[in-house]
Amino acid sequence: MKFFQLIKANLFRKKVRLLLTLGSFAVALFLFAFLVVVKEAFSRGVDIAGADRLVVVNRIGLIQVMPISYRDKIAAIPGVKAVTHDHWFGGVYQDEKNFFPQFAIDVENHRLVYPEFIVPDVQWKNFVKDQQGAIAGAQTAKRFGWKVGDRIPVKNSLYGPTKSWEFNLDGIYHTEKSGGDESQFWLQWKYFDENVPSVMKSTAGWYILRLDSPDDAVRVAKTIDETFANSSSETKTETESAFAAGFAKQFGNIEFLILSIGSVVFFTLLLVTGNTMAISVRERTGELAVLKAIGFKDRSVLFFVMAESVAIALVGGLLGLGLAILAIPVVGTALNGLLPNLILSRSALVVGIGFALAVGAASGLLPGIGAMRLRVVNALRRV
Amino acid sequence: MVSVNNNGHSTALIQVRGLNKTYRRGGEEIQVLQGLNLDVDKGDFVAFMGPSGSGKTTLLNLLGGLDVPTAGTISVAGDEITHMSSGKLTEWRARHVGFVFQMYNLIPVLTAYQNVELPLLLTRLSGTERRQHVEAALSIVGLADRTHHFPRQLSGGQEQRVAIARAIVSDPTFLLCDEPTGDLDRKSADEIMALVTELVDKHAKTVLMVTHDPVVATRAQTVLHLEKGVLVEAGKPRQDVAVGGGA
Numbered sequence: 076m077k078f079f080q081l082i083k084a085n086l087f088r089k090k091v092r093l094l095l096t097l098g099s100f101a102v103a104l105f106l107f108a109f110l111v112v113v114k115e116a117f118s119r120g121v122d123i124a125g126a127d128r129l130v131v132v133n134r135i136g137l138i139q140v141m142p143i144s145y146r147d148k149i150a151a152i153p154g155v156k157a158v159t160h161d162h163w164f165g166g167v168y169q170d171e172k173n174f175f176p177q178f179a180i181d182v183e184n185h186r187l188v189y190p191e192f193i194v195p196d197v198q199w200k201n202f203v204k205d206q207q208g209a210i211a212g213a214q215t216a217k218r219f220g221w222k223v224g225d226r227i228p229v230k231n232s233l234y235g236p237t238k239s240w241e242f243n244l245d246g247i248y249h250t251e252k253s254g255g256d257e258s259q260f261w262l263q264w265k266y267f268d269e270n271v272p273s274v275m276k277s278t279a280g281w282y283i284l285r286l287d288s289p290d291d292a293v294r295v296a297k298t299i300d301e302t303f304a305n306s307s308s309e310t311k312t313e314t315e316s317a318f319a320a321g322f323a324k325q326f327g328n329i330e331f332l333i334l335s336i337g338s339v340v341f342f343t344l345l346l347v348t349g350n351t352m353a354i355s356v357r358e359r360t361g362e363l364a365v366l367k368a369i370g371f372k373d374r375s376v377l378f379f380v381m382a383e384s385v386a387i388a389l390v391g392g393l394l395g396l397g398l399a400i401l402a403i404p405v406v407g408t409a410l411n412g413l414l415p416n417l418i419l420s421r422s423a424l425v426v427g428i429g430f431a432l433a434v435g436a437a438s439g440l441l442p443g444i445g446a447m448r449l450r451v452v453n454a455l456r457r458v
Numbered sequence: 459m460v461s462v463n464n465n466g467h468s469t470a471l472i473q474v475r476g477l478n479k480t481y482r483r484g485g486e487e488i489q490v491l492q493g494l495n496l497d498v499d500k501g502d503f504v505a506f507m508g509p510s511g512s513g514k515t516t517l518l519n520l521l522g523g524l525d526v527p528t529a530g531t532i533s534v535a536g537d538e539i540t541h542m543s544s545g546k547l548t549e550w551r552a553r554h555v556g557f558v559f560q561m562y563n564l565i566p567v568l569t570a571y572q573n574v575e576l577p578l579l580l581t582r583l584s585g586t587e588r589r590q591h592v593e594a595a596l597s598i599v600g601l602a603d604r605t606h607h608f609p610r611q612l613s614g615g616q617e618q619r620v621a622i623a624r625a626i627v628s629d630p631t632f633l634l635c636d637e638p639t640g641d642l643d644r645k646s647a648d649e650i651m652a653l654v655t656e657l658v659d660k661h662a663k664t665v666l667m668v669t670h671d672p673v674v675a676t677r678a679q680t681v682l683h684l685e686k687g688v689l690v691e692a693g694k695p696r697q698d699v700a701v702g703g704g705a
Contacts, residue, residue, distance in 0.1 A: 077579050084567040365563045368524060369624070370552020370580050372545060451524045455559070 078375075082382050085359070093387070096351050100391025100434075101398065103344045104427050108399030109406075110333045111423040117329045126289045127156075128188065129296055130318040131282040134309040138163075140278035141308045146181075149282055152298050154291035157187035160279035162267060164260075166231035166240060168219060175215045177229065177260040178280075179267035188285045191251050198223065198246025206266045209242035212257035216247045218408075223247060229260075234271040283315070341434065348438035352384050356442040363446050364454030373447040380443035381436060388435025389428070396427050460504050460680040461497040462689045470497035471664060472521065472632065477530035479516050479687075490516045492687040494530070498632075503658040503665045505678035512684040514668040515636055521666060522555045522634045523547045535631055552580045556625030560637035562617040564609040570596065570620045571605040577628040595623040598661075599653060615646030622653060632664035633657070639674050651677045 086093060131149065133139035143160070150158045164177035182203050186192070194202070194210060202208040211221055221227065227242045242262055250257055268276055286295060296312035303310045313321070356363070363376055400419055407417035461468075465475060474496035481488045490513040498504055506514045519525040520532060523539050531540050534554055542550060556577075564573045574595050578588045596602050599619040609617050618638060625633050635654065639647035655677050657663040667678060675681045683690050 077585075080572055081565075081568065081576075081579075084565070084572070088567045361561075361563060362565050365557075365559070365565070366576070367548065368522070368551065368557050369577050370548055372548050452519050455524075455563075 078379070078382075082379060082386065085355075085379070086383055086386060089355075092351065092355075096348060096387050097391040097394065099344060099347050100388055100431060101395035103340050103434075104392045104395030104431055105399050105402070106340055106395075107337065107427055107430060108396055108403065108419055108423065110337055111426070112399075112403055112417045112419050114329060114333045115420065115423065116417055126314075126316075127286045127292075128315040129284050129286065129292060129299075129312050130315050131284070131299055131310050131312045132318070133281075134300075134311045137281070139308070140275065140280055141282070141303075141310065143277045143279050145282060145303065145308075145310075146279065148302060149284055149299055152295055152302070154287050154295045156285045156287050157184050158282055158284040159184035159188040160264070160282045162264060162278070162280040163233075164229075164231065164262060164267065165233045166229035168227065168229055173219070175218075175258050175260055176256075177262065179264040180261045181264050181279075185261075188283050191255060192248045193251055194246045194248045202245040202261075202263075205243055205245055206263060207241060207243050208245040208263060210246040210248055210261045211244060212259045213247055213249050214257040215260055216244070221247075234275060240270070341430070344434050345438055348384065348388070348434060349441065352380065352439050352442040353445070355383070356380055356446050360449065360454050363449055364451045367449065367451045368455070376449070377443040377447040380446050381439040384439025384443070385432060385435040388431045388438075392428055392431025392435075395431075396424055400424075459497070459499055460502055460682070462495055462682060464497050465495045468497050471500045471502075471535055472496070472498040472666075473531075473533045474521070475531050477517075477520065477532065478528045479513070479520060479525070480528045490687050491520075491527070494687075494689055496682075496689065498664065498666065500664050501658065501662045503655070503677070503679045504667065505675040505681045506666070506668045506684055507670070507672070507675055507681055508684035513687045514684050517684065518634050518636055518666065518668050522557060523551045552577065552628070554631040556628070556630040556633040558618070558621050558625050558633060558635040558638045560640040562609070562614070562621045562641075564617055564620055564624075566609050569606050569608055570601060570612065570623075573609070573620055574623045574627050576624060581628065591627050592623075595627040596620075598626065598657075599623045613646070614642050615649055618642065618646070618650050619653065622650070622657075626657065626661075626663065632666060635665060635667040637668055637670065639669070639671060644673075647671070647674060 131141070131145070133141050140162070146158050146160055149155060159181045161181075162179040164179055166177055167173055168175070186194075186199070198210070202210050209227060211227075216222070221244050223244055223246060225244045227244055228239045229242060230237055230239050232238075240262075248257070248259075248261075264279075284295075286292060292314055296314075299312045300310050366376060366379075367373070403417050403419050410417070459470075461470070474494055477491050477494040477496075478489070479491040481490060494517070506517060508514050516525065520527050521534075523542070527540055531538055533539070534550075537550065537554075539547060539550055564570075565576070568576075571592055574592045575588055578591055581588075583591065593602065593605070596605055599622050601616060601619050601623065604612060604616060604620075607616075609620070612620065618641075622638075633654075638654065639650050642650060651674055654665060654667070658665055658679075665678075667674075669675050
C-alpha cells in the first residue's frame with residue numbers, strides 16, 4: 076500500500092495516453108463479451124440438451140416432414156419411454172420483425188418428453204381443452220406484454236395464402252434449467268393439422284423421444300433409422316445435443332469465427348498496450364535509475380511497471396464489461412429474437428477479467444524486465 | 459582525515475585500496491582508475507576535481523555501489539562492498555548512501571514530500587514516522603513550506619534542496635554529490651553549498667563531491683585531483699585553488 080501513491084502518480088502521468096489505453100481495453104473487453112455471448116447463445120441448445128433425448132428428422136432435411144404414423148412405430152421400440160412431435164409454424168405477430176419460434180405440439184406427450192418446461196397444471200388443462208389455445212414462454216409473453224386470457228393473432232403464409240390464426244393464451248411456461256429457452260409459442264397440433272392444406276395433413280416436422288436410459292441411445296437411433304429405411308421418408312436420428320449442434324452449424328462455424336476474431340483482438344491489444352508500456356518505461360529511464368540508485372530492488376521496479384500495466388488492464392476491462400452488461404440486453408431486445416437469448420454469464424465475466432489481467436501482465440512483462448535489467452550507471456549517463 | 463597514500467590498515471570510515479576500473483570500448487581497453495588508495499573519515503567533506511574523462515564520476519559510482527571495480531576493494535564502515543551481489547549492494551545503498559545528482563533527478567509526478575519520502579518506503583517505518591522524518595529533512599533544507607509542490611513548481615535551487623532532503627532523510631552513512639551545482643546559477647550554487655557545508659558542520663555528515671567548479675570546491679575540507687585515473691594531489695582547498703590558478 077505504501078507504494079500506491081507512486082504507482083498512481085505514474086499512471087496519471089500522461090492522462091490522454093492513459094485514457095486511450097483504458098479505451099483500448101474497454102473496447103476489446105466489450106467486444107470480447109459480445110463474442111462470448113453470441114457463442115454461448117448458439118451453443119446453449121447443446122449445453123442444456125437432455126442426455127436421454129433423441130431427435131428424429133427427415134433424412135433429406137429439417138424442412139421435410141414425416142408421416143404422423145411414425146409416432147406409434149417409434150413408441151413401440153424397446154427402450155423408448157415417451158415420444159412426442161413438433162411442427163414448425165413460422166408465423167409473425169403483428170409485424171414481420173416480431174419473430175419468435177412457434178411450434179404445433181403434441182399435447183398428450185409433450186410434458187412427458189420435456190419435463191423442464193414448467194406450466195401450472197390449471198393453465199395446462201385449459202390449454203388441452205381449448206383447441207385454439209396457446210402457451211407462450213415467459214420471455215415472449217413479457218416482450219409483447221401478453222397475459223393469460225389474451226387473444227393472440229398470428230399471421231402465417233407458410234400454409235396457403237396469408238391468414239391470421241387466432242389463439243387464446245391459456246398459459247405461460249418457465250424453464251427450470253438456467254439459460255433455458257423461454258421464447259417459444261406452442262399451439263395444438265390438432266388445430267394446426269385441421270387448418271393446413273391436405274399435403275401437410277397428418278405430418279410431423281420432427282419427433283423427440285425420451286429413453287429409458289441414455290445407454291440405449293445408439294441402439295434405439297439405429298433401430299429407428301433401420302425401421303424407416305427405404306420408405307418415402309427416411310429418418311436421421313441423433314441425440315438432442317448433436318441435433319442442437321448441427322442446427323447451430325447451419326449458421327457457419329461460429330466457434331471458429333469467434334475464436335479467430337478473439338485472437339486478433341487479443342494480439343492487437345497486446346501489441347498496443349505492450350508498445351504503450353514500453354514507451355512509458357523508456358520515457359522514465361532516468362527516474363527508474365534513480366529509484367534503483369536509492370535502493371529499490373530490481374523486482375520492485377518490475378513490480379511497479381507490472382502493477383501499472385495490470386491496473387490499466389483491470390480498470391479498462393471492468394469498464395468494457397460494465398458497458399457490455401448494460402448494452403447486451405438492449406441489443407438482445409433490438410434483435411427481436413433473431414438470435415437466441417443473449418445472456419452475459421458470470422463465468423464469462425470472470426473469464427473476461429482474467430483475459431484483461433493476462434493481457435495486462437503480458438504487456439507489462441517485457442518493458443518491466445527491461446526496467447529491471449537497467450544498469451543504473453548507464454541510465455544516469457543518458458539523463 | 460583524508461589520505462590518498464595509505465595502502466595498509468586504517469580505521470577510516472571509507473577505505474579504498476588498489477582501485478582499478480577498466481572499460482572495454484570496441485577492441486580497446488580504457489583504464490579509467492589506476493590503483494587508487496583513499497581513506498575518508500566520518501565527518502570529512504572531500505571534493506574531487508579534474509578534467510572531463512579523468513574518472514571522477516566513475517570513482518563516485520564505485521564508492522556508491524552503482525558500479526563494480528575491475529580490481530581493488532572498497533570498504534565502508536567495515537562492509538566490503540566490492541564483492542557484494544547486486545541485490546545485497548542495492549540493500550547496502552539504501553542504508554548507507556545518499557545520492558545528489560547534477561540534474562536533481564526528482565520524480566516529476568511526485569510532490570516534494572513524496573520525493574523525499576521515497577527512500578523511507580524501503581524501511582519498516584510507519585506512516586507517522588515517515589512523515590516526521592520527511593518534515594525534518596525538508597525543514598533542514600529550508601523547504602518546510604513547499605511540501606506539496608511538484609518539481610515543476612520549484613526553482614532549480616529548490617529542486618536541488620529537495621534532492622538533498624531525499625539524500626539525507628534516511629540518515630545515510632555518507633552523501634555522494636555529483637556536480638550538485640552544475641546546473642545552477644552562482645547564487646543558487648552558493649546556497650546549495652552553504653547547505654552542504656551545514657550538513658557537514660552541524661549534522662556531522664560525510665560528503666564526497668565531484669565538481670568542476672573551483673569556487674564550489676573551496677567549501678570542502680579537502681580537494682583531491684584526479685588526472686588520468688590517478689589521484690595526484692591532496693590539499694587544503696585554498697592551496698588547491700591557488701595551484702589551479704582559479705578564484
